[in-house]
Amino acid sequence: MAVISNTVNYLDGETPLEGFFAYDDTFEGPRPTILLCHAWCGREQFVEHKASQLAEQGYFAFALDMYGNGRCGKDKDENAQLMQPFIDDRAMLRKRVCSALTAAKQMPWTNENKIAAIGFCFGGLCALDLARSGADICGVVSFHGLLYPASDLPTLTIKSKILVLHGHDDPMAPVDQVIHFQQEMTHAGADWQFHSFGHTLHAFTNPNANDPDFGTVYNETANARAWKLMLQFFQEIFQ
Numbered sequence: 001m002a003v004i005s006n007t008v009n010y011l012d013g014e015t016p017l018e019g020f021f022a023y024d025d026t027f028e029g030p031r032p033t034i035l036l037c038h039a040w041c042g043r044e045q046f047v048e049h050k051a052s053q054l055a056e057q058g059y060f061a062f063a064l065d066m067y068g069n070g071r072c073g074k075d076k077d078e079n080a081q082l083m084q085p086f087i088d089d090r091a092m093l094r095k096r097v098c099s100a101l102t103a104a105k106q107m108p109w110t111n112e113n114k115i116a117a118i119g120f121c122f123g124g125l126c127a128l129d130l131a132r133s134g135a136d137i138c139g140v141v142s143f144h145g146l147l148y149p150a151s152d153l154p155t156l157t158i159k160s161k162i163l164v165l166h167g168h169d170d171p172m173a174p175v176d177q178v179i180h181f182q183q184e185m186t187h188a189g190a191d192w193q194f195h196s197f198g199h200t201l202h203a204f205t206n207p208n209a210n211d212p213d214f215g216t217v218y219n220e221t222a223n224a225r226a227w228k229l230m231l232q233f234f235q236e237i238f239q
Contacts, residue, residue: 002024002025002026003022003023003024003025003052003055003056004022004023004024004025004055005020005021005022005023005048005051005052005055006020006021007019007020007021007070008020008021008103008107010099010100010102010103011099012095012096012099012100013095013099015068015096016068016069017064017065017068017069017096017099017100017103018043018065018068018069018070019043019062019063019064019065019100019103019104020043020047020048020051020062020063020065020070021051021060021061021062021063021104021107021109022048022051022052022054022055022060022061023055023059023060023061023109024055024056024058027058029109030060030108030109030110030111030112031058031059031060031109031110031111031114032058032059032060032111032114032115032116032234032238033059033060033061033062033104033107033109033110033111033114033115033116034051034054034059034060034061034062034115034116034117034118034234035062035064035097035100035101035104035115035116035117035118035127035130036050036051036054036061036062036063036064036117036118036119036123037064037066037097037117037118037119037120037122037123037124037126037127037130038063038064038065038066038119038120038122038123039120039121039122039123039203039206040073040079040080040082040083040121040122041072041073041079042065042066042067042070042071042072042073042079042082043063043064043065043066043067043070043072044072046120046206046208047063047120047123048063050063050118050120051063057231059234060107060109060110060111062100062103062104062107062110064096064097064100064103064104064126065100066082066086066093066096066097066122066126067082076214083122086122086126090129090150090151090152090153091150091152091153093125093126093129094129094130094132094133094153096126097117097126097127097129097130097133098130098133098135101115101117101130101135101137114138114238115137115138116137116138116139116140116141116160116234116237116238117130117131117137117139117140117141117160118140118141118142118143118230119140119141119142119143119145120143120144120145120203120205120206121143121144121145121146121172121202121203122145122146123143123145124142124143124144124145124146124147124164125142125145125146125147127140127141127142127145128140128142128145128147128162128164129150130160131158131159131160131162131190132149132150132153132155132156132158132188133156134156134157134158134159135159135160136159136160137159137160138160138161138237138238139160139161139162139163139233139234139237140160140161140162140163141163141164141165141230141233142162142163142164142165142166143165143204143205143226143230144165144166144167144170144172144173144202144203144204144205145164145166145173146172146173147164147166147173147177147178147180147181148177148180148181149180149181149184155184155187155188156188157188157189158185158188158189158190160190161190161191161192161233161236161237162185162190162191162192162193163192163193163195163229163230163233164181164192164193164194164195165195165197165226165229165230166178166194166195166196166197167196167197167200167201167202167204167219167222168196168197168198168199168200169198169199169200169201169215170200170201170202170215171201171202171215172202172215173202178194178196181194182194195226195229197219197221197222197225197226199219200219200222201215201216201217201219202215202216202217203216203217203218204217204218204219204222204223204226205218205222205223205226205227206218
């Protein structure tokens with residue numbers, strides 16, 4: 001087994017973007033494809049590692065770039081500055097994610113009939129907004145994602161199955177937001193499931209998260225359980 005990885009340039013309008021892709025070259029031809037949406041820091045080593053892990057499972061993994069030219073923030077302040085324009089303009093966010101989906105479909109390893117998207121933190125919101133756009137993909141997985149809908153955009157009929165993996169104690173997605181999200185998914189006709197992990201904060205999949213005051217703490221048990229649930233979900237949606 002040999003995982004091959006590289007970067008690829010693509011565009012959202014005139015904005016140059018740099019995706020990262022990974023695949024196992026022992027598999028031949030197109031294969032189920034996972035679009036990965038990064039956290040607020042940008043398309044950095046964490047999401048690239050996740051892409052390589054998925055490649056080892058036989059998937060073609062494509063990590064998108066929300067900020068352009070593979071840019072990453074250096075600290076919380078810069079991360080927030082990079083993310084905020086997309087929080088303020090969810091139409092721009094949807095367009096940016098959809099451009100990555102288009103780019104992924106053009107790769108020779110992509111099975112266009114078997115595509116899913118996953119995302120972490122801000123990336124969870126990106127993946128969910130792809131589903132909210134009515135994109136015709138098989139499924140979406142949010143890991144400790146932001147859950148609130150856009151105030152100025154409708155949630156269209158959701159065609160993809162939805163899996164949300166959530167820390168019950170996540171201060172960035174409190175209980176009232178969870179309830180509103182579940183109602184939104186039901187009204188949109190989605191096939192959705194929501195798994196909440198007790199005693200678990202935001203960013204529970206990231207081994208570098210260790211800031212209880214900010215609400216971001218790695219949880220090894222929740223991380224392992226969430227990854228297994230994701231793989232089971234993929235088995236279901238790609239049948």
